[in-house]
Amino acid sequence: MKFFKNIKKSRSTSDEIFYTQIKKIIGFVPKNLDHYKRAFTHTSLQLKDKDGHPVNFERLEYLGDSMLGSIIAAYLFSEVPEANEGYLTQMRSKIVSREHLNELGKDLELLDYLDTRISKSKIGNNIHGNLFEALIGAIYLDRGYNYCEKFITKKVINAYVDIQKLEGKITSYKGVLIEWSQKIKRDLNFEIYEDSGNQNVKHFSVKLFVDNKVVSKGRATSKKRAEEMAAKRAYFVFQSEIEKLL
């Protein structure tokens, strides 16, 4: 009897932990954890449901991919009222590119939650983007379109979508900042250090100093992206000064 109690307790504790993790990632309360469990179930486990249908993230990935597409379409439609369909199509492709989705999945550290029989290091790099899409599919099933939109706005659009940069008007915020600091003779420095914690994927943190004062920070899975993130944040701190000068 005690044995069964322990099993039950340990199960509900692991659910409790998973619930807290998912809630932190998505930014709101999950209702049915099963969808999220499926989103992190790799095909290698060869799980099936009671009707014999495979249980893994692949179908959710398909669903999430298409939700992401329409939410980004609606965002661009309202954000760039002067753009024609050609522009909208092109900008959306950039935002939902495989490379970009992989970065998003990496930054959310989704691989940490993957349940798999084969080694995580043996699964290709696209796993990050695939898990990101599957997570969107799970959110859609669990909470509907509006919560999907909420998640994507917070995690994709606000964090990463920079129309100026995507348009190629600014290719590197770091470059813009360096040019600006040289013109006004201010001292610009990036301090970078590895900051992976207990995570599977290597992370880097950056502090950006102007005249020895920290003005912004960044953290990402590559040095270059962490610097660019900090530089973009600093850009918006000094935007009016920079635009006057350059």
Next chain:
Amino acid sequence: MKFFKNIKKSRSTSDEIFYTQIKKIIGFVPKNLDHYKRAFTHTSLQLKDKDGHPVNFERLEYLGDSMLGSIIAAYLFSEVPEANEGYLTQMRSKIVSREHLNELGKDLELLDYLDTRISKSKIGNNIHGNLFEALIGAIYLDRGYNYCEKFITKKVINAYVDIQKLEGKITSYKGVLIEWSQKIKRDLNFEIYEDSGNQNVKHFSVKLFVDNKVVSKGRATSKKRAEEMAAKRAYFVFQSEIEKLL
């Protein structure tokens, strides 16, 4: 003064008529008619808004296309739980094919409402599907995702999506019915006549008789499709008998 009154009255009357037409097409109340007016505004009019941005259906078409994609994805996901992503992708392509969207636009007679400077007969066949997508975009802006889904479920899914047929299990309901009627020695007849009314696009109506009794009807823009529509309806009338026999 009387002159201005007349103008005002004639405007609101035309809005009144348009409101009633749109309400009939979409199946619920439109809130902001401007979106629907834009959905039926052709580029040839070269309209611009106060900020100088072009006013026509092209951007709405882009938006509607992507909403349609995700709604069909979600439908297939829940409707075919055993399907993998490859199947889901393929089935969606069939449902949202250009040919299929043109048929839907034709059957809703959307071309009747198009405001254009060039002759409607000079605009290519894709205009039907484009207007259908633009209408979905207008519904999304006017009433949101859930109403979009409502419209697509009613006008696309219930009316046209037939998974058995799309899978190629049944390629022609007419063929199946003929085979069945011959086997059980019942008399099957299609009565077809042109039935365009005042519409721009030619329409055909069909009555399907079994042993001289009307069992179903169909109406579409080609004889073949009207017959197939009636045959499909008859198929579901006799489904259990047919499945036992064939």
